[in-house]
Amino acid sequence: MREKGVYSVQAVVKAIDLLESLAQGGENPSISVLEKKLGLSHNKVFRLLATLEDKGLVERNKVDNTYALGLQAFEMAQHILKSDNLIKMAHPIMLELARKLDEAVYFTVANNDEVLFLDMVDSFQQIKTADLVGKRFPFFTNAAGKVIRSVTSINLFGKAAKKSGIENPEMLERELEEIRRKGVAVDFNGLGDGICSVAVVIRDYAGKVVGALTLLAPSFRMLQDRLDNVVIPCMLEGAEALSMKFGYTRAYA
Numbered sequence: 001m002r003e004k005g006v007y008s009v010q011a012v013v014k015a016i017d018l019l020e021s022l023a024q025g026g027e028n029p030s031i032s033v034l035e036k037k038l039g040l041s042h043n044k045v046f047r048l049l050a051t052l053e054d055k056g057l058v059e060r061n062k063v064d065n066t067y068a069l070g071l072q073a074f075e076m077a078q079h080i081l082k083s084d085n086l087i088k089m090a091h092p093i094m095l096e097l098a099r100k101l102d103e104a105v106y107f108t109v110a111n112n113d114e115v116l117f118l119d120m121v122d123s124f125q126q127i128k129t130a131d132l133v134g135k136r137f138p139f140f141t142n143a144a145g146k147v148i149r150s151v152t153s154i155n156l157f158g159k160a161a162k163k164s165g166i167e168n169p170e171m172l173e174r175e176l177e178e179i180r181r182k183g184v185a186v187d188f189n190g191l192g193d194g195i196c197s198v199a200v201v202i203r204d205y206a207g208k209v210v211g212a213l214t215l216l217a218p219s220f221r222m223l224q225d226r227l228d229n230v231v232i233p234c235m236l237e238g239a240e241a242l243s244m245k246f247g248y249t250r251a252y253a
Contacts, residue, residue, distance in 0.1 A: 014038065015052060017038055018034065019058075023069060028068045031046060034049075053070070056071060057072050058073070086210060091119060093213070094106075094107060094119065094213065095121045096238065098122065103123045103215050103221070104216045105215050106119065106215075108213075109210070110139075110145075110148050115212075117136075117144075127218055129216045129217065137190075143185035143190070143198055143199035146175070146179055146187065148212055151201060183201070183239075186198050186232075191216070194219050194220070196218070196219045196222040199235075200213050202243050204248055207248065213235060215231065
């Protein structure tokens with residue numbers, strides 16, 4: 001185990017110290033105040049502030065030359081809190097599904113043009129798929145991406161398909177329409193040879209997609225009869241239960 005600070009990059013450490021100073025509240029500090037607080041030269045503080053300002057993490061008041069946290073810093077904090085809250089709310093239902101089906105269950109979210117695997121509850125099976133927590137995959141290569149994109153507007157779908165270099169967008173659009181109708185996506189080999197993924201979308205109180213519950217298992221355990229009669233009904237039930245935790249209520253005709 002390495003000692004704390006052995007590989008620290010001092011510029012990064014000082015930038016974090018500066019952000020922490022700005023996050024403490026009170027009056028917005030000037031460069032001279034930050035110099036004294038951080039024990040740095042005027043030139044170093046100026047360069048740190050300029051860099052963070054370029055990234056939107058810091059904003060300068062041009063009237064009195066004071067500094068405050070920028071909009072990007074607040075957006076980053078919101079994303080972190082949101083991700084943490086999503087995991088806390090999703091994990092108990094993921095655990096229930098993983099134990100009931102004895103397969104790995106993930107919580108996945110959209111991240112730009114990719115799907116990010118945020119959290120997992122593993123199975124007790126001896127033969128498992130690789131751990132994908134923290135991994136990203138293009139939308140249309142897997143069930144999670146497809147089920148999320150299936151409820152995306154047509155305009156956004158067209159742009160995403162074009163950007164992903166899809167050879168036959170019409171066929172993919174028909175597939176997504178089928179997924180939208182059924183509420184579930186099933187994919188074989190998209191995440192690797194011999195891997196089956198089953199994904200169902202999660203919505204919030206406004207009907208907005210917040211992510212997808214995604215089951216991963218070796219393909220040989222995902223026979224059609226088990227998929228149709230056990231796995232898919234359980235995943236849909238879990239998705240509805242989790243969506244309700246986010247305040248979603250299905251509209252009945």
